[in-house]
Amino acid sequence: xxxxxxxxxxxxxxxxxxxxxxxxxxxxxxxxxxxxxxxxxxxxxxxxxxxxxxxxxxxxxxxxxxxxxxxxxxxxxxxxxxxxxxxxxxxxxxxxxxxxxxxxxxxxxxxxxxxxxxxxxxxxxxxxxxxxxxxxxxxxxxxxxxxxxxxxxxxxxxxxxxxxxxxxxxxxxxxxxxxxxxxxxxxxxxxxxxxxxxxxxxxxxxxxxxxxxxxxxxxxxxxxxxxxxxxxxxxxxxxxxxxxxxxxxxxxxxxxxxxxxxxxxxxxxxxxxxxxxxxxxxxxxxxxxxxxxxxxxxxxxxxxxxxxxxxxxxxxxxxxxxxxxxxxxxxxxxxxxxxxxxxxxxxxxxxxxxxxxxxxxxxxxxxxxxxxxxxxxxxxxxxxxxxxxxxxxxxxxxxxxxxxxxxxxxxxxxxxxxxxxxxxxxxxxxxxxxxxxxxxxxxxxxxxxxxxxxxxxxxxxxxxxxxxxxxxxxxxxxxxxxxxxxxxxxxxxxxxxxxxxxxxxxxxxxxxxxxxxxxxxxxxxxxxxxxxxxxxxxxxxxxxxxxxxxxxxxxxxxxxxxxxxxxxxxxxxxxxxxxxxxxxxxxxxxxxxxxxxxxxxxxxxxxxxxxxxxxxxxxxxxxxxxxxxxxxxxxxxx
Amino acid sequence: xxxxxxxxxxxxxxxxxxxxxxxxxxxxxxxxxxxxxxxxxxxxxxxxxxxxxxxxxxxxxxxxxxxxxxxxxxxxxxxxxxxxxxxxxxxxxxxxxxxxxxxxxxxxxxxxxxxxxxxxxxxxxxxxxxxxxxxxxxxxxxxxxxxxxxxxxxxxxxxxxxxxxxxxxxxxxxxxxxxxxxxxxxxxxxxxxxxxxxxxxxxxxxxxxxxxxxxxxxxxxxxxxxxxxxx
Numbered sequence: 001x002x003x004x005x006x007x008x009x010x011x012x013x014x015x016x017x018x019x020x021x022x023x024x025x026x027x028x029x030x031x032x033x034x035x036x037x038x039x040x041x042x043x044x045x046x047x048x049x050x051x052x053x054x055x056x057x058x059x060x061x062x063x064x065x066x067x068x069x070x071x072x073x074x075x076x077x078x079x080x081x082x083x084x085x086x087x088x089x090x091x092x093x094x095x096x097x098x099x100x101x102x103x104x105x106x107x108x109x110x111x112x113x114x115x116x117x118x119x120x121x122x123x124x125x126x127x128x129x130x131x132x133x134x135x136x137x138x139x140x141x142x143x144x145x146x147x148x149x150x151x152x153x154x155x156x157x158x159x160x161x162x163x164x165x166x167x168x169x170x171x172x173x174x175x176x177x178x179x180x181x182x183x184x185x186x187x188x189x190x191x192x193x194x195x196x197x198x199x200x201x202x203x204x205x206x207x208x209x210x211x212x213x214x215x216x217x218x219x220x221x222x223x224x225x226x227x228x229x230x231x232x233x234x235x236x237x238x239x240x241x242x243x244x245x246x247x248x249x250x251x252x253x254x255x256x257x258x259x260x261x262x263x264x265x266x267x268x269x270x271x272x273x274x275x276x277x278x279x280x281x282x283x284x285x286x287x288x289x290x291x292x293x294x295x296x297x298x299x300x301x302x303x304x305x306x307x308x309x310x311x312x313x314x315x316x317x318x319x320x321x322x323x324x325x326x327x328x329x330x331x332x333x334x335x336x337x338x339x340x341x342x343x344x345x346x347x348x349x350x351x352x353x354x355x356x357x358x359x360x361x362x363x364x365x366x367x368x369x370x371x372x373x374x375x376x377x378x379x380x381x382x383x384x385x386x387x388x389x390x391x392x393x394x395x396x397x398x399x400x401x402x403x404x405x406x407x408x409x410x411x412x413x414x415x416x417x418x419x420x421x422x423x424x425x426x427x428x429x430x431x432x433x434x435x436x437x438x439x440x441x442x443x444x445x446x447x448x449x450x451x452x453x454x455x456x457x458x459x460x461x462x463x464x465x466x467x468x469x470x471x472x473x474x475x476x477x478x479x480x481x482x483x484x485x486x487x488x489x490x491x492x493x494x495x496x497x498x499x500x501x502x503x504x505x506x507x508x509x510x511x512x513x514x515x516x517x518x519x520x521x522x523x524x525x526x527x528x529x530x531x532x533x534x535x536x537x538x539x540x541x542x543x544x545x546x547x548x549x550x551x552x553x554x555x556x557x558x559x560x561x562x563x564x565x566x567x568x569x570x571x572x573x574x575x576x577x578x579x580x581x582x583x584x585x586x587x588x589x590x591x592x593x594x595x596x597x598x599x600x601x602x603x604x605x606x607x608x609x610x611x612x613x614x615x616x617x618x619x620x621x622x623x624x625x626x627x628x629x630x631x632x633x634x635x636x637x638x
Numbered sequence: 639x640x641x642x643x644x645x646x647x648x649x650x651x652x653x654x655x656x657x658x659x660x661x662x663x664x665x666x667x668x669x670x671x672x673x674x675x676x677x678x679x680x681x682x683x684x685x686x687x688x689x690x691x692x693x694x695x696x697x698x699x700x701x702x703x704x705x706x707x708x709x710x711x712x713x714x715x716x717x718x719x720x721x722x723x724x725x726x727x728x729x730x731x732x733x734x735x736x737x738x739x740x741x742x743x744x745x746x747x748x749x750x751x752x753x754x755x756x757x758x759x760x761x762x763x764x765x766x767x768x769x770x771x772x773x774x775x776x777x778x779x780x781x782x783x784x785x786x787x788x789x790x791x792x793x794x795x796x797x798x799x800x801x802x803x804x805x806x807x808x809x810x811x812x813x814x815x816x817x818x819x820x821x822x823x824x825x826x827x828x829x830x831x832x833x834x835x836x837x838x839x840x841x842x843x844x845x846x847x848x849x850x851x852x853x854x855x856x857x858x859x860x861x862x863x864x865x866x867x868x869x
Contacts, residue, residue, distance in 0.1 A: 106736040175857030225700045
């Protein structure tokens, strides 16, 4: 018995599960807005009519498993035509179904269902009432098939016509049921169905299907102006395979074509990159003022000697507006312009030195102030020294600016002759020179290209008594003066000559620099009476740069004697081999020698005092770089 | 000369009158001919008329369905279907076929009459329903407009079915027993005060059923008479 009951229970469970899976579960619940879970007591699960002429009802025993056996529950119905509850006309027990045939079906009248168990226990739900026309759910349409309508010219899309037939159970011929259909389709790999519009005909066109894809189509129907749909039909599959594989090569061709074009463009761009860059981004040309005559740019500096210790510098040029400093650097001209201006050919045409004024004896007094005055341009001084510079500036053609170590500002007159210090010797020479003498110093560059690291200005390193000025340009020059030049030096005293420089270069590397040397080697002393000083364009001796030398009084005499015809000029032997190097502009005066010349490089003690003034300088130890300040001047004065 | 013109004119007039009457006589069974051919009028065929009427009835039924659903949502009436089972709509007195067999067995004239009766019976109740809805502030304008539309549609539907009946009688499809006059039963149903105490919800409930009946009967009639198109 226990086994039997357990078997029955199992059977019941399985049947209930099977029954629960039947469609239409929750029909009555779905009818109302509130979806409540299945009630535990026996209840009617669903009533459906397929053809609006018959209908069926299913029930469930709920949790009352003892009532699940056939016959335990009985279904009763009532309608407006009947006056009492009637039992189900036909049971289908395996399904727990009650079937109402035509004779027992009336449309447009309400029916109510009831379940009764043993002992007239009634399980009744008021909601289980309906009218048959409201529970109609037609069967799915049949004979679903499709035909190809057309393919798009691109061969990628096509249209199909789907047609079907009304379900046989639905009597549409007599018009008893008016049905509308709904087609749904989807691509093979998607899960979402696309629904088309309700259709009253038995055919429909599906547009825009893709070639090569597989589509799944199914259909369902419902009564017109009613809500509930019937079941879906079995799906059919639609697929159109492109013939000749026309689409495949087309896409391939497109892809390859575009790739090839892209590669070609890239090659062209990469090979002609420079040209393209030139075309697209042309370089900005540097301004060239081609109309300017370099001759016009020549200017000269005039050193006016106002006193034994006083000098005044003045720049004069052919072009009045030699405001290169203001224009070149300030107006936004290419900075290279200004630097080139200073770096390139710096021609010092002449330096006029007027030895008018007899230097007063108070060198010491005036030394400090002389420097000031020297630096102070506007003070008129009687002693007039003209130093003419011809600055032939050749504007560079190239755009690249040469790095200039120098301030592109105007060659300050002060700085130009900053180290020009009138020393004691003005007395003699000055006095002895009744007439203003002019020292013509021409500095000539070895060449524009080789004029490298050249200062714009040249320092007058010494002034000869005769009025000659020894210039020392910025860089160290390896001065190889001719001995003749050196011989002239003792006559001129302390002047610094290229020969001296050659001696210097024998000395130490750090010796200072440079004298006015004519790289051309031409002696111009024979030309005129005016002494000429040549400033060598380059200083091969790397070193500290300028050295200032105070012209000693004793040197003025040689300078004076130079008036006799000896031109205090020094000619270097071979300036061409000079190496240009950066030299400091200033140096510190170390001491004064016996001849009252400034020793920028104090010579060793063993050097004879009769040495030319250059010697002590040459013998100087490593020259410090610095300025000669008035203090130093004062301290150095003998 | 004057006599000649008068005679010719009178002759033309006589001929024209004869033609007019003859055409009206021969209209039966012949292809429909529009009296003013040059006027641009077009005669509707019976199938076309039927289609229009059926479409109209379908729309009426749809609206009644919507209104009924709205009422159910708002008012949640008692689900006393049993009570409703016993309760009758005011058109219950009109005998209507309740099944497919019954409907198919019914004669065309009877069927047409039933349709007309139903439509007549609902004219006044729907009008009053609309009035009561307009006065009720519980309903929004949308529902009120639907009620008005429903009332109008029933009115038009009645006229349309009348025309169809006339056409059918003209065509000899049905006998002339169907009178365009309102039958006494319909009058009785419409004049009876049974529908007055009906609540709005019950009225809609009843009308939804009856509009479905009308739609169904018309379709059956049409498919019986003209089975070619859309049956």
